Amino acid sequence: MQPDLLAELARDIDRTCRLTGSFTLRSGQTATEYFDKYLFESDPQLLRRVAEAMQPLVPEDTDLLGGLELGGVPLATMISSITGIPALFVRKKAKEYGTRRLAEGADVAGRRITIVEDIVTTGGAVRDATHALRAAGAAVQTVICAIDRSPTPGTALSDIELTTLPLLTRGDLDHARQAQAG
Known part of the structure; x- marks a missing residue:
């Protein structure tokens, strides 16, 4: 994505999602x-722009897009509709009834899954999902995220040999906020 369009997207996300008050x-x-x-995930136009911008981050050998509960699901669904790659919905823990599945959708065994997440900070949910999916026989090597808020973007999950590809970083959003204020 062109740098000026990415900066505009960062400004729009920041303007939409950054709230002031007492929280x-x-x-x-x-x-x-x-x-x-x-707020960006529930806005269909903004969600589509984010998903379109994330599309180039999806590795070519991806079999399934694994959207993590809850924030990764709308992104994975939208990216799936753009790319034609089937989506998979990954729960925080397996259901205790019915199919008792951790991941809803296609069988994961032997499939290459790219995890889709909205925001990565410490990577805890991604780490848990990666371990569970790998235990089920999936190949998981990449997570793509809309925003990497970790102190050192792209490295939060290197300890489990997972490549993190962010669309935006905390620095991008901070820069967008400063540009709006300036």
């Missing part, structure tokens, strides 16, 4: 600013 974080701390990723 209680998962840690219990209070913040005056909050990034609500679901």
